[in-house]
Amino acid sequence: MEYIITDRKPEKLFHFFEDISAIPRGSKNEKAISDYLVTFAKKRNLWVYQDTMHNIIIKKAGCNGGENAAPVMLQGHLDMVCEKRADTDHDFTSEGLHLHEKDGILTADGTTLGADNAVAIALMLTLLDDSALSHPPLECVFTTEEEIGLGGAKELDKSLITARTMINMDSEEEGVATVSCAGGVRIELIRPIQRKQEKGTLLVLDLTGLLGGHSGMDIQKERANANLLMARVLMNLLTKTDGMLVNVCGGSKDNAIPRECLASILYKDERQAQDASCTAQTLLNIIALELEGFEPGFSCKISIHPNETARVVSKEDTQAFLGAILLAPNGVQKRNINQHGFVVTSSNLGVIRTNDSTLHIVLSPRSSCSSLQEEIKERILLLARTFGFTVECSGEYPGWDFQEHSRIRTVFQKAYQKLFNRELRIEAIHAGLECGLFSDAIPGLDAIAVGPSIYNCHTPDESLPLDSFERFYQLMIAVLQNLAVISE
Numbered sequence: 001m002e003y004i005i006t007d008r009k010p011e012k013l014f015h016f017f018e019d020i021s022a023i024p025r026g027s028k029n030e031k032a033i034s035d036y037l038v039t040f041a042k043k044r045n046l047w048v049y050q051d052t053m054h055n056i057i058i059k060k061a062g063c064n065g066g067e068n069a070a071p072v073m074l075q076g077h078l079d080m081v082c083e084k085r086a087d088t089d090h091d092f093t094s095e096g097l098h099l100h101e102k103d104g105i106l107t108a109d110g111t112t113l114g115a116d117n118a119v120a121i122a123l124m125l126t127l128l129d130d131s132a133l134s135h136p137p138l139e140c141v142f143t144t145e146e147e148i149g150l151g152g153a154k155e156l157d158k159s160l161i162t163a164r165t166m167i168n169m170d171s172e173e174e175g176v177a178t179v180s181c182a183g184g185v186r187i188e189l190i191r192p193i194q195r196k197q198e199k200g201t202l203l204v205l206d207l208t209g210l211l212g213g214h215s216g217m218d219i220q221k222e223r224a225n226a227n228l229l230m231a232r233v234l235m236n237l238l239t240k241t242d243g244m245l246v247n248v249c250g251g252s253k254d255n256a257i258p259r260e261c262l263a264s265i266l267y268k269d270e271r272q273a274q275d276a277s278c279t280a281q282t283l284l285n286i287i288a289l290e291l292e293g294f295e296p297g298f299s300c301k302i303s304i305h306p307n308e309t310a311r312v313v314s315k316e317d318t319q320a321f322l323g324a325i326l327l328a329p330n331g332v333q334k335r336n337i338n339q340h341g342f343v344v345t346s347s348n349l350g351v352i353r354t355n356d357s358t359l360h361i362v363l364s365p366r367s368s369c370s371s372l373q374e375e376i377k378e379r380i381l382l383l384a385r386t387f388g389f390t391v392e393c394s395g396e397y398p399g400w401d402f403q404e405h406s407r408i409r410t411v412f413q414k415a416y417q418k419l420f421n422r423e424l425r426i427e428a429i430h431a432g433l434e435c436g437l438f439s440d441a442i443p444g445l446d447a448i449a450v451g452p453s454i455y456n457c458h459t460p461d462e463s464l465p466l467d468s469f470e471r472f473y474q475l476m477i478a479v480l481q482n483l484a485v486i487s488e
Contacts, residue, residue, distance in 0.1 A: 001022070004101050005017070010473065013122055013123065013469070020122060021096060021118060022097070026092045030079050030144040034142070038056065040125065044128065051155070054078070057140065060138045062137045063484075064132070065484050066134055066485070069136035070165065071139055072136050074139070075434065076170055078144050078152075079148075080116065083112045083256060084112070085111075088460070108462070116457045117169070117170050123472070127476075133481075135483070136484050147253070149185075153397075153437045158442055164445055165407070165445075169450060171450050171451035172453065175424060178427060178429050179406065179409060179427070179428065179447075183367065184366040184367075184395075186254045186396075189380075189383075189384045191390070198310060201268075203266075203276055205300055206262050207261045208226075208260045208299055208300070209295070209297030210223065210257075211297070211459075213256070215346070219343060219348065219366075223257055225349055227258050227325060228349060230261035233263075233284065233300075236279070238265070241272065241279060242267065242272060243265035245265055245318040246312055247354045248262070253350055255350060258351070320359075320389075324383055330347055333346055343430040347364065397434075398437065406446050411483060415475060415478040419475060419478055433449050
């Protein structure tokens, strides 16, 4: 393989990252990367375990003074969020990523980079491949389906893990250690519908260019939601005109703030469609002013297509659909004003979609407070009943509580201070991490989550500063060297 990253140390860290990026690894498509890890381990005579979910555990004995130290669990996830720009032709199921490096910043061509969580995979492989390092016994855990509800971590046989110290590497800000996180769940609202075939002129609205982002890490930025904006425009149009809804498709992941939404409405004749286009444009101009300075890329293209035949959604179903979308909880729901406005509870309206016979609305509520998580779930269930939707909940995972005393936190703080002459920031995050599942299953687990800086995760603008990744590797080596001299 010809590598594009050639001037960074250690060289293998970045070469492993590129190797990983060449393997398709969207959620539920992790078999290839999982098999790659099995082959990697067997070639080095390392203990390896692979389950039916394609989770992997690789164990390596302590080295160079760390043979008798307490084992340490290193953990990251194999899957990535597969998002691409509307004009990008890329098949995530069969194609690897096309990486670009410029001025020390790594990106992918029109797609997510997958640094979330390839940085963890590459770092663990580098440690497992290097016999010169000093470290305690390592238990490297690679999980699947993290991005769609932590599915792999839920199913993994955690009795195979002997370590009581865990270093999760799914954090995305250099100089910050995460010690608590929110729990969450995926909630899908489904309503059966009636359609009938009609002829007329089709009005198509193509809303694009929003910033989007991670529904946990970026929700506090209050970025515009393409699904809500489209529902607002559609409700305005269908209240003022005689249009009939045909299709809506917005967002692709419950945990990504939607950047794009496409909708179509049928009118009896072209004149009605032209008038509706003017009505829509007036509202879109107002929305553009509201978003000015916050969403610089916002745009909505309107096109008209005469002499079309389409199966339209009934008026009753359309009203229920748009009403549920517009009243669904979205964005920050509660902050902790005593903790600098930290987000406690939120909800993301991630996906809206019309199928041939059903309507779909997918939300991702989160909270670090279990009672408030139940409260927002009840609100969504009430919304569903009110508008005639059934509900499917999946991918629920627990939060991770802050521990007053943590040896691994202290080790990281001291190592970071010594290496970089500044304090490591300790914080809780609103995103979900697998630490909660492992802490629930392994009594006495002392956990921390760390990582290099990764920008714009879950979007095609995702980027990784390579110098940050280098420093993260240095920090991990220092921490493991310190842990190597701590006896069981």
